[in-house]
Amino acid sequence: MSDGHRGAGLATLGLLAVTAIWGSTFALIKGVVGRMPVADFLAVRFAIAAIAMVLLFALPLRRLGRASLLRGLALGVLYGLAQWLQTEGLARTSPSVSGFVTGMYVVITPILSLLIFRQRMPWTTWLAVLLATLGLGVLALSGFSVDAGVLLTLASAALYALHIVGLGHWSKPGDAFGMSAIQMVGIAAVCLLITLPHGGPTLPPDAAAWISVLYMALVAGAFAMLVQTWAQAHMPATRAAIVMTTEPVFAAGFAVLLGVDVLTPRMLGGGALVLAAMYMVELAPRFRRRKPAEALHHEV
Template sequence: MTAASRIGTLATIGLLVMTAVWGSTFVLIKDVVGRMPVADFLAVRFIVAAVAMFALFHRHVARLGRKQLLRGIALGALYGVGQLLQTWGLSLISPSVSGFVTGMYVVFTPILTTVLLRERLPAAVWLAVGLATLGLALLSLNGFSVDTGVWLTLASALLYGLHIVALGRWSRADDAFGLSAVQMAVIALVCLLATAGHGGPTLPPDRNAWLAVLYMALIAGAGAMLMQTWAQAHLPATRAAIVMTTEPVFAAAFAVALGSDVLTWRMLLGGGLVLAAMYMVELMPRRGAAAERSAEAVHHEV
């Protein structure tokens, strides 16, 4: 295994850990936003995350060039608006439907890659996208009505897809810390501005809400953003998006493990399809590298 292949494998594992953390947050978010306004919850969550990241990585931010700083601002704005739309949508629909519609970034990402970057994607990637989408539907949907919450969540999925494509294009391994911190600060600002209509954010109402917010700020917020920014410096955008569709698989696994849900054939089949899609996009680069090595060996022999 080459050094690049090893780093790609580590990046994939990092994204899987990140999506496992994200998968654990759906029920927590649903509970907290039932007791405090959506924008207030997000503002507190991302302000805490931004303060933590700047305390750790302010020197890395200072080393960013003007271009990367502007890119971090643009990325943070995309993600911040996406978070607002997704969480508002989640307050209106069930967590399972929210999980499916949010996961539609797996469809938007290759479309945006093709349209914006003029990259031609292999047929196997589109097959993996189809498998992942079908798996998400089996995992998440049991009846589906297109209402305001669904449209808000679909808009957030489009923004997440754009964020994934742009991050894949702009992220560099050596500025992942600084770029992550800038993104987090802008996300916090976007969410804080959304609370301006009622005079600024209210704080979480009780100890349990604070614990949930801190977990989502430090682990599912700052830690996840840092991991995604580093990982996408080493993975194609569409490959990263398909790996991240394992989020509802982890969400279902947590629900079953904690006794809040029962294992069903839909979970098993849907999760299997999502994992098959991920395996497909993970296998393609290795096959390509193996083919290149074989071609080089034949060339040297000749």
């Protein structure tokens, strides 16, 4: 196996680990936001993550050039705004519809890659996007109507897609520590600003909430951002987006394992479609004689 294939394979495994961590957090988030405001939870979570990352990666952060610092900060602001819009949308629509509409970044990502960076995708990638979308629909939807919550969530999906595209274009393997830290600063700044009209964030109310928030901050926040930033330096944006659509599959799996949900044919069918999409973008390029257009990684 070549170094390129090995790096791409490790990047995929890293991104799968991140989506598994994200999938494990749904029950924790639900428990915490029932006892403290959502905006406060986000602000405390990302502020802790930002402080930890700045302390740990102070040297790589100082080594970043001005352009990389500004790009990382902009990507963090995009991600922070996406988190806020997604949360506001979730307050106005059902969790299942929110999960499906958020997952639409898998459709928006290749469109933005084409429009912004002129990255054309082979037909297998578009087929994988379609399979992933169908899988998300089977997993999440029992009914659907467009309302304010859906529109807010769709806006968040567009920002997530823009973050994925920008990160894939600007992230370099050697800058992963510094880039992930400056992004977390941007996310924390947005979330803290949102709480200012109400006097700033309130702290978690008890020890159990603190444990959940610390897990979300350090594992699902700082560690996940670091791995995603490193992984996207080794794979195209659309491929990363398709791999990340496994998040609801992991979420459903954890829900079944924890006894929150019962395994259903819809879970199996939707999960199979999402996994088939990931299989296509992971293995199809290896069976092509020529290097696909999607594998051309642009660096600035």
